[in-house]
Amino acid sequence: MSWHVHAETLARYARGTVDATQQFSVEAHLVSCGACRASIASFVDVRALERTWDVIEGETAAPPAGAIERLMVGFSIKEHIARLLAATPSLRRSWLLAIAAVLTLAVLVANGAPNGYVFFLAVAPLLPLAGIAAAYGPGIDPTYEIGLVAPMRSVGLLLIRAVAVLVSTIVLSTIAALFLPGFDWRILAWQLPSLGLVTGSLALSTIVHPLRAAIAVAATWLVGISAAAAIVSSPTPARAVFGGVMQLVLLIVTIGAGVFLVARREEFERGEHR
Amino acid sequence: MSNVTVERVVKRFGSTRALNGVSVEAGSGITGLLGPNGAGKTTLLRILATVMAPTAGEVAILGRNPASPRDRLEIRRRLGYMPQEPGFHRNFTAFEFVDYVAILKEMTNRRARHAEVKRVMHSVGLRDVEDRRIKALSGGMRRRVALAQALLGAPELLILDEPTAGLDPKQRLRFRETMSHLGEDRSILLSTHQTEDVAALCPRVIVMNHGTALFSGTPSELADVARGSVWLSAERAAEAHLSYRTGEGRYRNIGPAPANAELVDPTVEDGYLVLLGDEAIVEAA
Numbered sequence: 001m002s003w004h005v006h007a008e009t010l011a012r013y014a015r016g017t018v019d020a021t022q023q024f025s026v027e028a029h030l031v032s033c034g035a036c037r038a039s040i041a042s043f044v045d046v047r048a049l050e051r052t053w054d055v056i057e058g059e060t061a062a063p064p065a066g067a068i069e070r071l072m073v074g075f076s077i078k079e080h081i082a083r084l085l086a087a088t089p090s091l092r093r094s095w096l097l098a099i100a101a102v103l104t105l106a107v108l109v110a111n112g113a114p115n116g117y118v119f120f121l122a123v124a125p126l127l128p129l130a131g132i133a134a135a136y137g138p139g140i141d142p143t144y145e146i147g148l149v150a151p152m153r154s155v156g157l158l159l160i161r162a163v164a165v166l167v168s169t170i171v172l173s174t175i176a177a178l179f180l181p182g183f184d185w186r187i188l189a190w191q192l193p194s195l196g197l198v199t200g201s202l203a204l205s206t207i208v209h210p211l212r213a214a215i216a217v218a219a220t221w222l223v224g225i226s227a228a229a230a231i232v233s234s235p236t237p238a239r240a241v242f243g244g245v246m247q248l249v250l251l252i253v254t255i256g257a258g259v260f261l262v263a264r265r266e267e268f269e270r271g272e273h274r
Numbered sequence: 275m276s277n278v279t280v281e282r283v284v285k286r287f288g289s290t291r292a293l294n295g296v297s298v299e300a301g302s303g304i305t306g307l308l309g310p311n312g313a314g315k316t317t318l319l320r321i322l323a324t325v326m327a328p329t330a331g332e333v334a335i336l337g338r339n340p341a342s343p344r345d346r347l348e349i350r351r352r353l354g355y356m357p358q359e360p361g362f363h364r365n366f367t368a369f370e371f372v373d374y375v376a377i378l379k380e381m382t383n384r385r386a387r388h389a390e391v392k393r394v395m396h397s398v399g400l401r402d403v404e405d406r407r408i409k410a411l412s413g414g415m416r417r418r419v420a421l422a423q424a425l426l427g428a429p430e431l432l433i434l435d436e437p438t439a440g441l442d443p444k445q446r447l448r449f450r451e452t453m454s455h456l457g458e459d460r461s462i463l464l465s466t467h468q469t470e471d472v473a474a475l476c477p478r479v480i481v482m483n484h485g486t487a488l489f490s491g492t493p494s495e496l497a498d499v500a501r502g503s504v505w506l507s508a509e510r511a512a513e514a515h516l517s518y519r520t521g522e523g524r525y526r527n528i529g530p531a532p533a534n535a536e537l538v539d540p541t542v543e544d545g546y547l548v549l550l551g552d553e554a555i556v557e558a559a
């Protein structure tokens with residue numbers, strides 16, 4: 001090969017700013033000239049090219065992902081996280097439909113019964129709790145054992161799933177709350193109870209089976225709410241029971257349980273059937 | 275060098291002792307774990323796969339102590355495990371399931387991960403069914419999916435709990451081929467009910483019963499346990515521990531010499547039956 005493409009032309013070709021005739025000429029030459037192929041490499045961002053290939057090969061080498069995973073990726077959730085979430089038993093359609101059914105019932109009660117608000121506010125935080133109890137653990141996750149002995153931290157998988165369950169349930173509950181009588185944004189304060197109950201249950205899961213932990217926390221919650229509702233005599237019992245004192249208590253519980261959970265996270269790796 | 279060392283290990287579940295002071299060692303290559311149901315094979319393999327900890331005794335895996343969190347993580351990074359009854363997310367396709375496990379095995383780069391998933395699916399002969407849902411696969415295919423996930427990342431130590439259960443003869447042969455390749459450069463511990471698997475695959479065999487190891491050696495050493503007590507005769511031998519009619523019409527007897535009988539070379543199965551005594555014979559009958 002007696003001639004080589006001018007460096008400046010190569011640079012323009014790499015940027016895509018040459019005209020069609022020049023483009024054909026450069027390409028025809030590149031096919032047969034190793035020296036020019038080597039010199040064009042310096043004008044190209046190889047890492048960007050690698051990333052492009054990653055995407056292309058990732059898309060073409062694998063069978064296409066399911067609808068739920070594609071939806072999650074659409075919400076800019078990373079592809080591998082979406083796959084971990086797709087395996088969550090309590091993110092399946094049947095589970096979400098069950099949650100919607102319970103919320104519908106709670107809304108009907110809130111609209112129909114006296115003090116129905118208290119019922120709604122007592123039930124709503126239990127839904128994410130149930131969802132997380134059904135998201136991870138021996139006898140619940142069919143691949144628990146394989147997941148346990150894989151190097152990814154079990155607590156990581158559990159938290160990823162817990163957040164996803166919490167978010168999906170909160171979205172559904174918020175929609176349900178719009179149908180409550182005399183809707184008021186303050187009603188969304190029940191999200192703190194959700195967080196408190198979930199964190200408490202996860203913390204307790206480091207001692208007992210996650211399902212037992214969830215049942216214990218739910219029972220404590222219901223007993224506490226019933227006791228508080230029995231003690232207060234107020235024309236607006238919902239506001240009295242779910243007022244500032246309870247929110248403060250739950251905030252403390254959330255923080256305390258969170259610290260406990262982080263301190264004891266290694267317990268999830270032991271795998272002993274607690 | 276031993277990749278797995280188990281010393282006087284006890285495992286209790288409530289009041290039952292699944293393991294009763296078992297001591298075994300396994301080096302590189304394939305080690306077969308043979309024993310009747312309830313012998314403690316699965317419990318031992320689950321301890322070695324870091325699924326649970328022993329009640330008492332010492333365990334070292336790849337030179338590390340699974341009781342220490344840091345060592346346990348290191349073991350898990352170098353381990354592949356196929357449980358006896360692997361669970362699946364049944365709505366996943368075979369590919370998605372293996373890919374899911376690959377993510378749990380810390381492979382986050384999509385291109386490298388998918389290439390690895392393809393490789394293991396191919397090595398167990400599942401390439402053609404990778405986009406079928408798990409719930410639509412046969413039992414034998416599901417076991418191969420479970421095996422494929424254990425092979426991800428070419429782990430140094432493979433722990434396989436009854437990998438040949440539910441495989442048809444052709445699949446079984448294919449499995450043996452896959453295993454013998456893999457066994458060349460890593461440690462494989464597998465449990466089985468099939469003495470033929472052990473004879474065909476395992477340079478070393480451990481026989482377990484009642485939570486302890488009764489025997490550890492080569493398959494021919496196991497066969498030798500029955501040397502001098504296997505006889506072929508025309509009539510059923512009344513004195514034999516076990517006497518059955520073979521395909522050729524003669525009786526194969528294990529026990530004292532019957533009249534007019536021919537002493538024959540024992541098989542691995544004969545050795546296993548003699549080792550377990552009446553218990554194995556009751557189970558076989």
